[in-house]
Amino acid sequence: MLFPTLEFGIFFLIVFTIGWSLRASPEGRKYFLVGASYLFYGWWDWRFTGLLFATTLINYLAGLALGRLSRPGLRKLVVGLTVVVDLGVLAFFKYYGFFLTSLDEVLTALGLHRDLPFLEIILPIGISFFTFQGISYVVDVYRGHIAAERSLLDVMLFKSFFPQLVAGPIVRAADFIPQINAPARLTREHVAIGTVLVLTGLAKKMVIANYLATELVDPVFFDPTAVGALDLLVGIYGYAVQIYCDFSGYSDIAIGIAALLGYRFRENFDQPYRASSLQDFWRRWHISLSTWLRDYLYIPLGGSRYGEAKTYRNLFLTMFLGGIWHGAAWTFVVWGAFHGAMLGLERFVRAKLDELAPPHADEEGLLTKIGNFAQHVVGIVWTFHLVCFAWIFFRSDSFGTALDYLKGFADWTGSHDHATPFLVGLVALGLFFQFTPRNLGRELALSIRALPAPLLGLLLGAGILVIWAAAPEGVAPFIYFQF
Template sequence: MLSHSLQYVVFVIAVFALYWAVHRHYWPRMLLLLAASLLVYVSFLGVPLIAFVGGMPPGELVVKLVPLFIFLAGVTVDHLLVKGMGATERPGLRKALVVLSIVSNLGLLAGFKYLELLRRTVSSLLGPWGVEVRPEPFHLLLPVGLSFFVFQAISYTVDVYRGKASSEHSFVEHLLYMLFFPRVLSGPIVRASELMAHFREVPTLSSDDGNKALFRIAVGLVKKLVIADVLGSGIVDPVFGSPHAYSSAECAVAAVAYTLELYYDFSGYSDIAIGVASLFGFKFPENFARPYLAKNLFEFWNRWHMSLSSWLRDYLYIPLGGNRRSKPRVCFNLMMVMVLGGLWHGADWRFAVWGAVHGVALCGVRCWWWFKGKQQEPGPARVAIGMLATFTLVVLTRVVFRAPDMAHAGEFYARMLAGIPGLANVGPLVWSMLAIAVLAHTLPMKLYDTAALVFLKMPAPARAVVLVLLGLGIRQLSTLETRPYVYLQF
């Protein structure tokens, strides 16, 4: 049940009506949200609602629900460990419990997501030496949303250990924190203090907050269905599918288009998640802040997928020593964070290569600052050069994200650098959407705030007309098929 589908819209409306009918009562609203979240999650497992009333053989239903059972087992273990930390003040025991939680969660991630990568790697390294390694794949399933689940699970248990989150939450609250349907699969990664701590508060929703949420959802739908999907189907998919059939200029345009598609796809998802959460009285953290306007790579990572970047900073970079160690150690920490952050996106060494390139670039920026000193207010020329260099690096490394393997990425790079002119395959709609994407990304935020304010001031019938016209326009411009979110593959 993709959040940009009509099915999801109807689902949210139904849950919204029931939720606000019982919102003053703790257990009814909690159980409603938990049931809704479970339904959204199992929909991604290919389990239709009718399956629970006899529409699917029990054996087949159990097999499809295995990822949910794995997830429930992980939450149960974490909940018991959290309760254990809350029941003792012995530092050694608390540390042992939090380490056990981290190891168990990373064990799930390593076992289901990376074991096959390890098998292939060991086989390729030892095979030429005559060492026999299991030739058959493990064929392990990858539970949907496992990467986000693991990161959220670790953030909760570590925050309890650090005293930044309470251990007094019930199992239902813990389960809902992990499964809350607006962001169940792709974030934002929400800390316990940002969501769990508010479960016992009676929610409120003013008319202004509701209208802001609807405006945010509308913006997210436009980003996804109009800009991202048109760029994806119009230039990115065909060129990356057969780069040898296109000119160098068209490959370069496709690389830029994919960079923009990825941003509008994922930020659109985040906008919808933030807006839907607001409709239920919850505030999610922002996930993007116009990252392609960053003046350097550090600023880019402070603006891109901010909930992931802040997680890597707080739970990996700082525990490794952060900026507090020697200069070589700082560079080592940066490399470790970027390589592991790259592998988090997928069980393929090309993601580690992507992370390593970003790590080397970040170390280069850091070394330059150490050598020359970091300018607090660089001039316009330095700002323009910094923005161009940062965006160019991001575009070039995005090719690795989009290509199915390093060989295909190498073919794409070679074609892009071959110097073959021609843009005949870039149509007017793609050019228009590229222009809209760039313009929307560079407009001052005040214009968005003004548009939201105008929407809020409209009479209710006028707002309804605007939303209907927006829906019709999206249907006219977007592709006929529903394209899944790009970031779901990570």
């Protein structure tokens, strides 16, 4: 069930109406929301609701065991086994085919070809996201950050809550479970923020992302050798805007829907293309994933606590594994490895420049301010193009396609049929909004929160109709559904 569809609109109206009619019965509301969430997930393929429940039950029982055990060795064993099971399930569905295909190629190249047990495996939608949520819950209980949850119903709602189930944001139990146990209350602020986020998310996805995908990015990446260098350049800029609008649009809708149901999710994107360094970019892009990787991978590896060499290693391993998380393909491996290597190089260069920089006599002087501003602008341009270079591998369907894309920049004499004024304008518009005031959406929400409820509902409905009319035909799935 996709967000920008009539069937989801009807589904949400029913959930909204019944959900708020049950606000006087907290347990009844939880049961209803869990049922609605499982219906939402099962709408795609009902068989995988059993997988969702099984992993939830494992995480719940592990949490209970950790809450009762006091011996450090046993606690480590429980958390270790649970994480292994969670990651094992994820690895089987996501990487089994990739592993066997790669092994088959290696054995064939060595003249040792064997018949391997290939299986046709369907990747459960959203498995990466609810797996990471389960791991974070168990690890947080182990670390003592949260108490073990005694209610299986609460853990089920935490892992299955439908707005964020299939493509995030990755919600932490410490943020969400206290909200579902608090009295349900729908405020004007909730409604105003939800309205603004749903409309902006739909506009990003249905208009900007879908037009760029169908008329620019998909044709250019389908066969990079058939288009000119200008189309390739605009195409990769277009993909940078497309994936941002697609994914941040989903996050906006998810956060907005949660707000309309009375729950608050944290921001997942913060104008990432205005970042002046790769480190800054990863503080702004897919924040729930980057903080998850930091808290549950980078810091346990040692973070930056054991010297520069190990810090570089930990940065590389974190991004390398983050690349593998995105998909079972060598292109994602290269994407993650590139970001890991460049983060380490950036850290090294910054440290050397700090050592060489002379002390400033006047930190507030005009020349210093101009120099800092110029350095900031150069950093934004440089970081954006590093990210775009890596996006080529992320978007390409194979390593060969990515290399063909890069080779195409050697010839600027070809046609540029796809770089139309309309599409270039959409790219420019997407980049323009990276540099607007970061609290613009909240200010807009504050300006409409005093409107009567019927008028807010009318505004939401009219906005959806306008966006629907402006969007291209068809409903494209969100990019991150495949992860």
